Amino acid sequence: MKLHYGIDELKDFDFLAFLPILLPIVCIGLILVLIALIDLYRHRRTRENVLIWAVIIIIGNTVGALLYFIIGRKDRVVK
Numbered sequence: 684m685k686l687h688y689g690i691d692e693l694k695d696f697d698f699l700a701f702l703p704i705l706l707p708i709v710c711i712g713l714i715l716v717l718i719a720l721i722d723l724y725r726h727r728r729t730r731e732n733v734l735i736w737a738v739i740i741i742i743g744n745t746v747g748a749l750l751y752f753i754i755g756r757k758d759r760v761v762k
Contacts, residue, residue: 712745719748723755730755 719740727733736755739747 712748715745715748716740719751723751 720737723730723733723736723740730736736751739755740751741747743750
């Protein structure tokens with residue numbers, strides 16, 4: 684009885700069958716990251732920790748962008 688799978692089993696796997704499922708998810712995530720970076724750039728004078736938020740958005744991908752929209756937009760400097 685073989686208990687583990689190796690790379691040999693992946694040669695029969697059809698990756699293109701999952702493309703219609705994965706492509707919209709990847710596109711939505713990329714658009715969300717771009718919108719978060721554009722918003723951060725436009726409001727860079729009123730935000731604190733701009734560099735830290737940029738790193739979180741880029742490294743965290745979709746989760747980082749969601750965190751920025753939930754937490755980071757409240758992070759404003761009052762003048």
